[in-house]
Structure formats: structure tokens, C-alpha cells
Amino acid sequence: MxxxxxxxxxxxxxxxxxxxxxxxxxxxxxxxxxxxxxxxxxxxxxxxxxxxxxxxxxxxxxxxxxxxxxxxxxLVRLGQPADQSLADRAEGRVLIDEIAAERGAPLAKHRVEVSGRLRELRRTLDALKPHQGRLTLEQETTRLRAETEIAALQAVVRELDKSLRDVRRQICRExxxxxxxxxxxxxxxxxxxxxxxxxxxxxxxxxxxxxxxxxxxxxxxxxxxxxxxxxxxxxxxxxxxxxxxxxxxxxxxxxxxxxxxxxxxxxxxxxxTEQYRMRRRIGHIVSTAFYPESPLMTARSVARRPVRSRAPWASAQLVVVDTSGMKARTARRQGAFSRYNLMHAQLAAALVSGVSEQARDIALISPFAPQARLLESLLPEAHLDEWAASTVHRFQGGERDIVVYDTVDSGRGVSRLHRWFTEGDTGSEGARLLNVAASRARDHLVVVGALDRLHPPGSTRDPVWTFFAHLLDQATSLPWEHVPAFSRGVTERVTSGIDERLRDDIGRAATVDMWLPGSPVRGLIDLLPALREIRHDDPESEAVTVWVEPEADGHVPTEAMYARREGVNVRPCLPILESCAVIGDVVWSAGESLLGPYPGVVLRTEHRAFADAVRRMQRRRSGMAPGSGRLGDECGRCRRMLVRYEQTRTGQPDVRYECPACDRTILSSASRRRRT
CATH class of the missing domain: 3.40.50.300 (P-loop containing nucleotide triphosphate hydrolases)
Structure with a gap:
């Protein structure tokens, strides 16, 4: 000590x-x-x-x-541990029910057996989690049986706990x-x-x-x-x-x-004040930003510690990937909830897929839960135990050799930055969150963010501003344009032939979901022959769904109306924060409208689990009237398509469907009646 x-x-x-x-x-x-x-x-x-x-x-x-x-x-540990190595310890029992069982309490023995079975069932569910959304029939049956048995055993546990109360109290007294x-x-x-x-x-x-x-x-x-x-x-x-x-x-x-x-x-x-976790540069930036009153010193043993995990993109203790030039879009889960950034996740896919067996210990963390779920889908099964993807809140107390921190917010799409980045005073949640994120790293900290928005010039020198200022000054810059090169083809930047590549992907896919902000969407017409070839056996859902933003008069763009007449499920939505397509196992994203005349930066990622996670993130109503096999959500008065309006007011989602013609007329008439 x-x-x-x-x-x-x-x-x-x-x-x-x-x-x-x-x-x-x-x-x-x-x-x-x-x-x-x-x-x-x-x-x-x-x-x-x-x-x-x-x-x-x-x-x-x-x-x-x-x-x-x-x-x-x-030593008696109450309850069920998160660390399963505390259960059934050969070196001596510490869990209260295991101690009671050793002392001959038959109810406690039964409680230990039930707890062991619950651990087995939860491990079964954990093993199936990476395959969520694409389980085989046998796996789905296994999942349902496990969940049913867990529910039944939890009821048994509640009854046993009532009966064991006096036994446990005596063990605690001793x-x-x-x-x-x-x-x-x-x-x-x-x-x-x-x-x-x-x-x-x-x-x-x-x-x-x-x-x-x-x-x-x-x-x-x-x-x-x-x-x-x-x-x-x-x-x-x-x-x-x-x-x-x-x-x-x-x-x-x-x-x-x-x-x-x-x-x-x-x-x-x-x-x-003496810290043993972070390499000197990481420890210095954390100390300067968040502990100026009691500066942290890095122990000498940290410099002598061998580097266990290596990645080609983690070339220094501090690395920054500034995505300002990408114009990446921040969207909301299912249009109304917490935030995610598809392009940032695609860059993370490139980083993760580009590492070798030398990267034994990695964490991908984000302040937003939807982004953390996207990052989790990128973890390879071979590394599920050593690698982690999590929100910052869940990862407090954890640490890894290499930490990739995805800030998510870009100021585009969801235009207003979260208060975590704008209210960075000492003691604010934003400063605390950034402190936790940065201090999880032992050897390498990689920060992915749109620094033009997260660190604007002339800001007050609060801890968040100070952190990003020192990061820009001391970190090695990894241009975002270079990141896809690490991915071994999983993520690529597409600069030409976008329509041809999209048609090729559609030709191999069973489902297509597109989100197209703005107007016009000229490329949609070129894709219609390929989209019409897709066949889908489920009468309750659509193989192809294209979400578009209506124009100022409430009508959908001309190209979208033509596609609808050709049988494509076109859905109007306002606003559309995403600009992307999920085509089978492939995810496309763009800084501007993907099928517009100037799509901006375009990324393509081929990754089945990631594509499934993006679908779940973006899922809205299917547009099918249940049992009819026909498109629903039409105005009952004028037969015009209803527009899905998505807003978030004071953190609460506000989603509604309205006819831009009839509902405006009704509101206008009601307003005139109130005035008279």
C-alpha cells in the first residue's frame, strides 16, 4: 500500500x-x-x-x-452475486444459502439447487442473445422453455426465501x-x-x-x-x-x-491520489479535467506494465477520430427515444473487425443505450468474454486495455446536443459521465466524435471543454477516412457506382428497409426493377418498406408516389433523421439523402448481427392492415396516406399519424370556431 x-x-x-x-x-x-x-x-x-x-x-x-x-x-454474502466465481467456491463458502446448506438446512440445500439451475438457464439465454432476431426454430424453442422455467423457479425462490428467513438471520448474527x-x-x-x-x-x-x-x-x-x-x-x-x-x-x-x-x-x-490503472497520458488528461484540486499521479509500476492488447488503430495512448467532416446523422431509436449514430457504429464495426488475436481486452462504450446495443452486435462470438459493449453507466467500475468511446452526438439529425455535452460544469452529469468513460482505459483510449460540435471555440473552460481541449492537443489523430481500411472489407466508403451497388445488394436480399430524408429521391426509380423482384411469404409484413419525408404541401415526393403505384410500401414520416438502407445483411448510410442527387459521405457495412440490430433500432409500424394483406394507414376521408409525425418533447416521445390535408382543415375550422 x-x-x-x-x-x-x-x-x-x-x-x-x-x-x-x-x-x-x-x-x-x-x-x-x-x-x-x-x-x-x-x-x-x-x-x-x-x-x-x-x-x-x-x-x-x-x-x-x-x-x-x-x-x-x-464472511457472509447476502443475495445472488453478479460474479459467479463467488458461487460454490472450493476455497470456502461465502453465499448465505450455501453456508446454510453446509450446516444441514434442507431448505437451504434446495435453494442452492434452484439457484444453480437458474444460473444454467441464464447462461443459456446469454448464449442465445448474440443471435437475437435470427434464431432457428430449435433455438427459439430453447429460449421459450428457458424463460418459462426461469419464471417458475423464481416463484419457488420467493417461497423458499420466506421459509429461510430465520436461518439466514442466525448465520448473519454469527x-x-x-x-x-x-x-x-x-x-x-x-x-x-x-x-x-x-x-x-x-x-x-x-x-x-x-x-x-x-x-x-x-x-x-x-x-x-x-x-x-x-x-x-x-x-x-x-x-x-x-x-x-x-x-x-x-x-x-x-x-x-x-x-x-x-x-x-x-x-x-x-x-x-496515486493511480495504478491508466497510462500516463490518459491519467494526465483525466486528472487535469476532472481532479484539478487533487491531481492524480501515475504510479511508476504503470510504465513498467507490459502492453497486453494491441490493435493497428490504437497506435498511441490517446487517439481521436474526429468525424466532423463526415456530417454523420444522429437519430432516435424508433424515431422517438434515445439517440444513436449509424455512421459512428459503422466506424466501430471497421475498428472491431480489423483487430487480431492480440487485441484481447476491448470495450466499446457510449453514453446512449441504443448506440450501446448497436456496438454490442459487433462483438465477435470468440471474444464475448474478454470484450465488452456497454453504456457508460453500466460500465462504471469496469476497465479494459483498449476503450473506444463513441460520443454519438453530431448536431445533425437530432440537432440539439444532449446536455451531457453542453452543461459540463464541475459536478454536472456530463462531466461525470465523460470522466467515467475516459478512466476505464488502461493502455489506449480512442474517442470517436464530431469535435466541431463537442468542442466549439470560445466555450467556457469547464471540465468537459478542458477534456476535449487537451484531447485535441495531445491525442494522435486518426482521420475517419482511414478507418474503413482497417475493416477487412466489413465497412467501406462508397464514392461511386452507388446505385449499381445498391441493386446488387437488393438482388441478394429478402427484405429492404430505407429511410430517405428530403426530396427528391431520384435513385428510387432506378431501384424499382430490383425491388419488385423481392418476394416475401409473410402476409402480415412487407418485404420492402421505404420511408420518405413529405414535401411542404404534405404530398410525398413524385418518385415515391410512382414507387407506391408500382407496389412498393412507401410510408411518409416527418422528420426523418436517418439516411440509410438495411438490405438483407448490409447496412448503408449517408450524410445526406442516400438516393438524392448529392448523398454526401456514404458507408456500406456487411454484418448480419449489426443489420439485425439496426432493423430493431429503426422498427416502426409495418404499414400492413392486420389480416388483410393490404397497406393500411390511409386517411378515411380522402384516402391520402397518413403521415407519421415524430417529436420528442421534454424527453417524452410524441408520435401521431395525421392526414396533412384533412387534419389541417379540421384544425383550421376548429380554430375559427374558437375565435367566433
Missing amino acids: NGGQRNAVELALTPTLTWLWGPPGTGKTTTVSAIVAKLCGRGKRVLLAAPTNAALDVAVQSLLKRMPELANGA ATVVAATAHQVVLETLKEISFDLVVLDEASMTSAALAMLVAGAGRGHTVIAGDFRQLPPVVVADTPAAQEWLRRSPFEKAGIATAVSEGRTPPRLAAL
Whole structure:
């Protein structure tokens, strides 16, 4: 342990409240385990809590590494772990029901058997997840059977848990260390059981209200550990009380975060400053942007650490792919929800497909869940265990050798940048999110983003602005034009012969979905012969669907009307943020309208799982009237096609279908009646 960690341990031995500030990679969990070990050695009983199962398991593993002798019933882990290596440990049981089963409780033995079966079934579902959308009949049957059995076993678990309550309480009374999530602390099992020391790890992710309840399980000796510069608790409610007690962590509620920002040193705060995770350049940019009051130092051992993972595009510790010149479009999942950027995902496909076996440890992360799902579809099955694709929120606490951070927002399509990029003050969610994303990287951090929008000149020097300023100054630039060359043909930039290539792909496809913003869409006429050749056996859906933006008078473009008369399912939508086509296993995207006279940058990606994921992301109503085999969504008065209007107001989707002629007339008449 370094000097800062030893000082933190000594401070925490005093039987009062201690605050432990552990920025990324500084060994906070190691320090927590040392504190618990010291107090256990003095005969104290300890409650170890964390907000999530994953965070709790990390703390438990660290403690077992320091004190393996606890794994004989002295350390009890409540609930089901996220880390399955804690189950059925040969070195000694730690899960409460396994301990009860060893002591001869028959109900506990049955509970352990049921838990084991549930783990098997969940592994089965996890193995099928990469094939979602293209399961064979046998695989679909397996999935349904697994889900049905899981539901039945969960009901059994609930009944067993009721019967096992007294057994579990007795085991907890006899334990030296009880490990539980923050919410488990307030449940029946630990009711009226008191502890000499309460340690709440990852407290920055815990609400102030819940932290107070956890601390109440002790006699006053409490250690609150976390990093208030990382992500705060997730809260849906926006009432003043929710913002005060649920949105704020104990660090904010107690004034610790404010004091640090103002340059004051709070009493009983131990700050760790030596980090062991990030290479020097990555650590420096994270420290400069997010920890100016308590700068991070990179341990000497980091420079001596061998590089485990290599990729041809990760040539430096910091790499930036500036997509400003692509004019990539940001869209919304199903037209109304969270954001994704198809072109950015296609660049990620190029990066992932271009690595060799030397890239053993990679993470693709994004602030937006739809983009994370697209990135997840790109992971090769051979690397599902070592590689990861996730939102930043889900990946807090994780780390990888190589991290690719896709910012998604480009200012085109969805024109307004998310507040994560525009409100970057110290303590803002945007600054915390960017801090977490960057600090997950051990050896290489690759940032993909439209820097002309994310880092405009003349902005205030908040942490987000500072991060991007240092990134542009210190990172190696990888031009986006060079990225497709790494992909071994998976992603390519198409600069000529677009119509011919589209026709070739359509000729091999069973389904086609197109999203064409603006007018005209001249290329659609040239594709009609190929589109007419597609045959589809499902009477409830269309093999070909073309979404177009209506013109100012509400009519669809002339080329689209002609295609509709030729039997193509043309659907008007306003606005259309995407510019793309999903043709079988191939995804096309463009900066401007794909079939317009000037499509801009055009990318083509051939990847079955990715194409399936894009279809799910963009799925709207099919346009078929159920059971009729005929196109639906026509105006009942004038037979004109209804237009799908997609808007998002204050974060809530607003989707409606209207006739641009009749509904406008009705609204106008109603308005005149109100005036009279």
C-alpha cells in the first residue's frame, strides 16, 4: 500500500465518520479491504455494503484475497452475486444459502439447487442473445422453455426465501463480516442486527437517503467511500424532494463535494491520489479535467506494465477520430427515444473487425443505450468474454486495455446536443459521465466524435471543454477516412457506382428497409426493377418498406408516389433523421439523402448481427392492415396516406399519424370556431 492508502486506513480506525475519496484506479477497494481487515483483527463485526451486486462482489473478492480465512462462514454474502466465481467456491463458502446448506438446512440445500439451475438457464439465454432476431426454430424453442422455467423457479425462490428467513438471520448474527447491497441492508434479514463498523463502498452511486439507512445499521463508526466526480445515483422522479435526497449522494448532501470544489479540505476526508490503472497520458488528461484540486499521479509500476492488447488503430495512448467532416446523422431509436449514430457504429464495426488475436481486452462504450446495443452486435462470438459493449453507466467500475468511446452526438439529425455535452460544469452529469468513460482505459483510449460540435471555440473552460481541449492537443489523430481500411472489407466508403451497388445488394436480399430524408429521391426509380423482384411469404409484413419525408404541401415526393403505384410500401414520416438502407445483411448510410442527387459521405457495412440490430433500432409500424394483406394507414376521408409525425418533447416521445390535408382543415375550422 502507498502512503495515501496507509493514511486513509489509520484515519478510518477512529470510531467516527470517515470519508474516503478514491478517484479511478487509486486503489479505493484495496483500501476498503485493508480497513475491514484491521477492524476484524480487533474483533469488530463489520457490515460491508455497496449500491450494486457488481460493486459489492469486487469488494468481497478484494477482502477474500486479503483475508482468505474469512471464507468459512465468517464472511457472509447476502443475495445472488453478479460474479459467479463467488458461487460454490472450493476455497470456502461465502453465499448465505450455501453456508446454510453446509450446516444441514434442507431448505437451504434446495435453494442452492434452484439457484444453480437458474444460473444454467441464464447462461443459456446469454448464449442465445448474440443471435437475437435470427434464431432457428430449435433455438427459439430453447429460449421459450428457458424463460418459462426461469419464471417458475423464481416463484419457488420467493417461497423458499420466506421459509429461510430465520436461518439466514442466525448465520448473519454469527458472522464477522456481512456483505450486502445497500437495499438488502434495510430488508428483514438484517433487522435489529447491529455492527461495530459500517462501510459503504461506491457511495457516490448511492442516494443520501439510502446511505443514512445503511449507516443506521451501525453504532456510529462509518466509512463512506466513493468518488463524487463519477456518476451520481440514477433517479427518475424530478420533484424537489427527490432531487435533494435521491439525486444527491452523501458526499453532496454532507457538503464534501462543495468544499473540495471551493479549495477547502473537509475534516476527516482521506483523498487517494496515486493511480495504478491508466497510462500516463490518459491519467494526465483525466486528472487535469476532472481532479484539478487533487491531481492524480501515475504510479511508476504503470510504465513498467507490459502492453497486453494491441490493435493497428490504437497506435498511441490517446487517439481521436474526429468525424466532423463526415456530417454523420444522429437519430432516435424508433424515431422517438434515445439517440444513436449509424455512421459512428459503422466506424466501430471497421475498428472491431480489423483487430487480431492480440487485441484481447476491448470495450466499446457510449453514453446512449441504443448506440450501446448497436456496438454490442459487433462483438465477435470468440471474444464475448474478454470484450465488452456497454453504456457508460453500466460500465462504471469496469476497465479494459483498449476503450473506444463513441460520443454519438453530431448536431445533425437530432440537432440539439444532449446536455451531457453542453452543461459540463464541475459536478454536472456530463462531466461525470465523460470522466467515467475516459478512466476505464488502461493502455489506449480512442474517442470517436464530431469535435466541431463537442468542442466549439470560445466555450467556457469547464471540465468537459478542458477534456476535449487537451484531447485535441495531445491525442494522435486518426482521420475517419482511414478507418474503413482497417475493416477487412466489413465497412467501406462508397464514392461511386452507388446505385449499381445498391441493386446488387437488393438482388441478394429478402427484405429492404430505407429511410430517405428530403426530396427528391431520384435513385428510387432506378431501384424499382430490383425491388419488385423481392418476394416475401409473410402476409402480415412487407418485404420492402421505404420511408420518405413529405414535401411542404404534405404530398410525398413524385418518385415515391410512382414507387407506391408500382407496389412498393412507401410510408411518409416527418422528420426523418436517418439516411440509410438495411438490405438483407448490409447496412448503408449517408450524410445526406442516400438516393438524392448529392448523398454526401456514404458507408456500406456487411454484418448480419449489426443489420439485425439496426432493423430493431429503426422498427416502426409495418404499414400492413392486420389480416388483410393490404397497406393500411390511409386517411378515411380522402384516402391520402397518413403521415407519421415524430417529436420528442421534454424527453417524452410524441408520435401521431395525421392526414396533412384533412387534419389541417379540421384544425383550421376548429380554430375559427374558437375565435367566433
